[in-house]
Amino acid sequence: MAHEITDEFVASLHASSDSARAVARNAVSHAGVEPVAFDRTKVVATPTVVSHKVDDWKVTSQKKSGRCWLFSSLNFLRSRARESLGIKNFEFSQSYVFFWDKFERANWFLTDIIATSDEPVDGRLVQFLLGDVLGDGGQWDMAVSVYMKYGLVPKEVMPESEASTNSRPMNARLCAVLHIGALRLREAIAAGASAEEVDTQRRKILADVWKILVVCLGEPPVRFNWQWRDDEGNFHRDGEITPHEFYERHGGVDLSEYICLVDDPRPENPKGSMETVEHLGNVVGGRPIRYLNAPVEEIKRIAAAQIAAGEAVWFGADVSQPYDRGLGFFVTGIHDYDGLFDVDFSSTKLERVRSGESAMDHAMPFTGVDLDEAGE
Secondary structure, three states: OOOOOOHHHHHHHHHOOOHHHHHHHHHHHHHOHHHHHEOHHHHHOOOOOOOEEOOOOOOOOOOEOOOHHHHHHHHHHHHHHHHHHOOOOOOEOHHHHHHHHHHHHHHHHHHHHHHOOOOOOOOHHHHHHHHOOOOOOOOHHHHHHHHHHHOOOEOOOOOOOHHHHEOHHHHHHHHHHHHHHHHHHHHHHHOOOOHHHHHHHHHHHHHHHHHHHHHHHOOOOOOEEEEEEOOOOOEEEEEEEOHHHHHHHHOOOOHHHOOEEEOOOOOOOOOOOEEOOOOOOOOOOOOOOOEEEOOHHHHHHHHHHHHHOOOOEEEEEOOOOOEEOOOOEEOOOOEOHHHHHOOOOOOOHHHHHHHOOOOOOEEEEEOEEOOOOOOO
């Protein structure tokens, strides 16, 4: 049976127009989809004052980069560091960990390329690897791997640069080096190069990656002098320390004790099972990417308890769905698309995950929760 669009079908669609659609069309053409679909009652009904709140510092901005997972995980650690240092608006260097993630991720990519050298270059797997070489995004376990391997430094020691706040041009140069390097590695392996020769070539490619990163982000410190005044005006001096020593003194969190919980609705992944994503990671030999599949109500309970105990909660979510960027509100139903278009957009989470309609695309910290007298 042919599934072509007929003239009769198009004519029936023309005939279905009505005054409500005309009003919606005029409003959207003038103001845009989201402002017209905005449901004010959802915002009015959402409290902005909560019973438990762990942050009162200035927000941080990733600007034109995809470093949300680094910013949010560093903000999780920031609450402990500011208490240790006595500095309310202290920040860890996001550029420092960005550098090491990029360098490690380049090595992760080259390691994958070597491991898949027997796969066809135009096959789905190798093309997937080549198509996702060095993005900015990441997961909790990827952040933990970087912090545990390289430590942390204050923002003053390795501040932001134009390339860290607008990473696209830097990423383009890194991808160019890695794309060509990947092909040359495959060619060398196909020509019978020894493991030592392949590894030498891998290190040469990484040396070029290092050059680009140093020019764009600066050279990460091995040791640095750290002294500061707290918010009371008192002077403190740590002297010359390493990034690991700084983290141990002022980070105050054993990251190996934390794990990501996820609410995966797919029946093939039962609650209580550990999940992972093949080829996802950044540090070879680092922490594996793992998620414990748990009921969403249990995740909410644990997150609320952690916030009530004075600790922020790192989380990832699909913010493309119920989010109003102008107001900064993340509320289910904040846009009434059903009413605007007269189309039923309803779906289950399982359907959205299966179809690719929904996926985690942003990471943030929970810093507040509203609990009643019974703690619920």
